Each structure stands twice: as structure tokens, then as C-alpha cells.
Amino acid sequence: MTHRYPAFDDVIHGLADHLRYLKEQGLDSLRITRKPLIDPSSSDMDTLKETPVISAPSVASPAHEELKRSTLTESDHVPDIEADRAYEFERAVTGVATNGTNDDRELRLAELRNYIGECRRCPLHLQRTRLVFGEGNPAARLMLVGEGPGSEEDRTGRPFIGKAGQLLDRIIAAMGLDRKDVFIGNVVKCRPPGNRDPEPDEIAVCRAFLDAQIDIIRPQILLALGKISGRVLTGIPDATLASLRGVFYQYRQIDLRVTYHPAALLRNPAYRRPVWEDIQTIMARLGLPVPPVKS
Numbered sequence: 001m002t003h004r005y006p007a008f009d010d011v012i013h014g015l016a017d018h019l020r021y022l023k024e025q026g027l028d029s030l031r032i033t034r035k036p037l038i039d040p041s042s043s044d045m046d047t048l049k050e051t052p053v054i055s056a057p058s059v060a061s062p063a064h065e066e067l068k069r070s071t072l073t074e075s076d077h078v079p080d081i082e083a084d085r086a087y088e089f090e091r092a093v094t095g096v097a098t099n100g101t102n103d104d105r106e107l108r109l110a111e112l113r114n115y116i117g118e119c120r121r122c123p124l125h126l127q128r129t130r131l132v133f134g135e136g137n138p139a140a141r142l143m144l145v146g147e148g149p150g151s152e153e154d155r156t157g158r159p160f161i162g163k164a165g166q167l168l169d170r171i172i173a174a175m176g177l178d179r180k181d182v183f184i185g186n187v188v189k190c191r192p193p194g195n196r197d198p199e200p201d202e203i204a205v206c207r208a209f210l211d212a213q214i215d216i217i218r219p220q221i222l223l224a225l226g227k228i229s230g231r232v233l234t235g236i237p238d239a240t241l242a243s244l245r246g247v248f249y250q251y252r253q254i255d256l257r258v259t260y261h262p263a264a265l266l267r268n269p270a271y272r273r274p275v276w277e278d279i280q281t282i283m284a285r286l287g288l289p290v291p292p293v294k295s
């Protein structure tokens with residue numbers, strides 16, 4: 001199914017792109033006025049017809065210089081909000097934080113959350129109650145990635161807190177860890193209506209935020225929970241969950257493992273054994289004591 005973005009968003013994004021282009025060309029402020037730039041009834045229209053069109057000049061042309069002169073004043077400075085937010089995103093991901101170090105992951109996650117805002121970048125915003133950013137230890141060695149929020153998560157804004165989340169808590173406890181030791185996120189941050197799978201175009205938009213979280217946290221291991229998350233992170237479309245299990249992959253230069261989603265485990269207890277095998281493998285890779293296998 002293909003979704004259409006709301007027309008208003010198209011206009012805003014188009015305007016933001018155009019402002020970015022003008023900024024690249026050296027324009028650093030714009031005059032805001034209610035007066036039309038060109039009065040259709042005036043002789044300005046004739047002037048306009050004679051003025052060459054300015055189309056992405058690589059160097060400032062005389063027409064561009066004229067445009068700058070006619071629009072710049074010291075007192076008319078308007079902050080470039082889109083550029084400021086892009087800067088926040090860049091700073092959050094690259095770690096050029098206010099203290100100039102890469103250490104403050106918590107601050108950088110907060111900057112990323114601030115950048116995402118009340119996101120309307122994909123159609124999933126239309127029916128969500130709350131955006132679920134993810135939570136946990138900003139310096140976690142293990143990061144768990146589900147596919148998207150369910151109804152409880154949508155209501156509360158927290159990841160994995162329904163029945164599947166309670167089972168996940170028990171799995172984490174079986175590793176000798178606590179929820180606050182790991183970071184839990186999702187491929188998409190808003191609930192797909194009716195718990196359907198997220199659409200490829202929704203994933204394509206939202207995964208930039210997941211990638212940014214991964215780049216900030218830099219866990220030792222990523223654990224994809226379920227088929228959708230496994231397919232997205234391994235880059236193997238249409239793979240079955242069973243075929244994705246059993247090996248380590250690399251995602252953004254981090255070890256990645258795939259296992260069943262806790263919700264699938266609730267539906268089918270036969271998945272308990274393979275999940276426990278996956279968890280034991282991860283524990284060994286993290287250097288955690290692995291309990292002996294009961295015979």
C-alpha cells in the first residue's frame with residue numbers, strides 16, 4: 001500500500017529545501033512582509049519578464065547578488081529553524097556535543113529526541129497517540145530492536161511494556177541483567193494501526209532515527225526481535241525468521257543477532273528453546289556467565 005503525504009507537509013518540506021538552497025548560496029536572512037513581491041498590475045511584471053531566471057548558480061551571479069542586496073537587512077534576521085534542527089540532529093549523531101566530547105550519550109539522545117519532535121514525517125503519525133522513542137541505558141552494551149509500538153506502548157509512550165514486554169523483561173533478567181542495563185527501541189516509533197506490519201516507505205523514513213540511536217549508543221550487540229526488525233537490520237527482505245537465526249551479522253559495524261519476537265514466543269512456546277539458545281550465544285559474546293545446559 002502506498003501512502004500519500006499530506007500536502008501541507010510537502011509545502012513545508014519544499015520550502016525548507018528552498019531555504020537551505022538559498023542559504024548555501026550565501027543568503028543569511030530574509031525580509032518578511034505582507035506586501036506581494038510583485039504587483040501583477042505594475043510595471044514590475046515587465047521587469048520580471050526581462051530578468052533572467054536564477055537557477056542553482058554554482059557561483060553568485062549578478063542577479064543573485066542583486067537578490068541578496070534587495071532582501072538583506074541587519075534588523076530583519078529570521079532564524080533558519082529547519083537548519084537549526086538539522087544541526088541538532090547532526091550534533092546528536094556525530095557527538096559534537098556542547099562539551100566537545102563523544103561521551104555524553106544521554107545528552108545526544110535527548111538532542112535526537114528533540115530533533116524528532118512530534119514527528120509527522122510518515123503517515124504513521126496520523127493514528128498514533130504517543131511516539132515511542134525508546135528507553136534504557138544510553139551506554140548499553142546490548143540494544144534490543146523490535147518492529148514498532150503496540151497498543152500499550154502507544155498509550156504510554158514506552159517500548160515493550162505489554163505482555164510481550166513483560167516476557168522480554170524476564171528474558172533480560174535470565175541474562176542477569178535489568179531493563180535499565182539495556183536499550184530498547186523499535187524500527188518505527190509510531191504504532192502501525194491495528195498492529196499491522198510497518199510499510200516499507202514508513203520504515204524507510206523512520207529508520208534514520210533508529211540508525212542515529214545506534215550510532216550514539218554504539219552497543220556491543222544488537223538483537224533484532226522478530227521478522228520485520230530482522231529483515232530490516234540484516235537487509236535480507238522476505239527472509240523467514242528461522243532462516244535469519246543462528247549467525248552473527250554486522251549492522252553499522254556492530255554484531256547483530258536475530259531471534260523470535262516475545263509476542264511470537266507467547267503464541268508458540270516451542271520457540272522457547274531457540275530463543276534461549278540465541279540468548280546464551282549473546283551472553284557468551286558479552287562475557288556474561290552462561291548457566292550450564294540442563295540435561
Ligand code: SF4
Pocket residue numbers: 116119120121122123124125131188189190202205206
Ligand atoms: S513512525 Fe517515525 S517517521 Fe513516522 S511519524 Fe513516527 S517518528 Fe516520524
